[in-house]
Amino acid sequence: MAGELNRRTFVKAAGIAGLAGLSGDVLAQQQRLTWFAGGTGGTYFPLSNQFKQVVEQNTDFTLQVQSTGASVENVGGLAQGQADFALIQNDIAFFAYNGTGIEEFQGNAVESLRGVATLYPETIHVVTLAGSGIETLEDLEGATINTGDLGSGTQVNALQILESAGIEQGDFTEQNTGFSQAADQLRNGDIDAAFLVGGWPVGAIEELATTNDIALVEISGDARESIKGEAQWFADDAIPSGTYSGVDEEVQTIAVQAMIATTEDAEADTVQAVTEAIFSNLDQISIKQQFIGRDSALDGMSIPLHPGAREVFGPATTSPANETENNETAGGTTTPG
Structure with missing residues (x-):
């Protein structure tokens, strides 16, 4: 890749x-x-x-x-x-x-x-649809995931995070598009989850949340500490409750700058x-x-x-x-x- x-x-x-x-x-x-x-x-x-x-x-x-x-x-x-x-x-x-x-x-x-x-x-968003069964990073194994445009910082971050969670590139099916196309893929059921990196609220996610019930996967606990230990540029972050329609609790995650x-x-x-x-x-x-x-x-x-x-x-x-x-x-x- x-x-x-x-x-x-x-x-x-x-x-x-x-x-x-x-x-x-x-x-x-x-x-x-x-x-x-x-x-x-x-x-x-x-x-x-x-x-x-x-x-x-x-x-x-x-x-x-x-x-x-x-x-x-x-x-x-x-x-x-x-x-x-x-x-x-x-x-x-x-x-x-x-x-x-x-x-x-x-x-x-x-x-x-x-x-x-x-x-x-720049907050790391891991987006899926409500009811997908994906609740943790580990649940992404075997999934079809949009990791962002080829060569984008989003893709680099996504692959770093997945690897830190023990998910190698052969353990999932990778798709690569921009934010808007990733949202369309989720909406159409073509992918299971997408990584989006950007200051919240990200417009593509806001729009998706108006047509579909979405869920955000937390990056927290031992997984977050492991990721930060391997990549010092990541910092703790959180997406406030209510940032996106239907997401009513704060979501722990990480961010770059x-x-x-x-x-x-x-x-x-x-x-x-x-x-x-x-x-x-x-x-x-x-x-x-x-x-x-x-x-x-x-x-x-x-x-x-x-x-x-x-x-x-x-x-x-x-x-x-x-x-x-x-x-x-x-x-x-x-x-x-």
């Missing part, structure tokens, strides 16, 4: 469409930037479009927001110069920068990758202007606003901070595994979220 990801995702070329409807005079005054987001059924895409509005209203830049397969593909877009900014998970950023963790990055470190800001917890990334080639003035525009106008952001702020923008920063972002936030703290490099470029240490 990892080889399949490598072929189809990490080196995947993403076409960049031009912006239409702008006059020559406006284009002469504005610089277009490309921003890789994620699938339209998740959180990355609508949040990126809110960032687009803020940046375009407060700077001379225009943003082209592109729907993608999310984290791993987005790293590839940054590495290949197809994207100026991208949303990725902090664990995928750590893997990419250090050339470790998953096969896509083994011996293929993206050392040009730089952090801009961390944003909010969403972040904005760029590369060392990005101009410091550009990164500073885009970052300042976003964090000075958070009152214009409605998605995940309660989690996004200057005081938490370096929490879980797992790669070196871009100098332009450092002008906005000050020096970053980073993971112990990155200590030497990051002390030279950003200063300090912590553990990714």
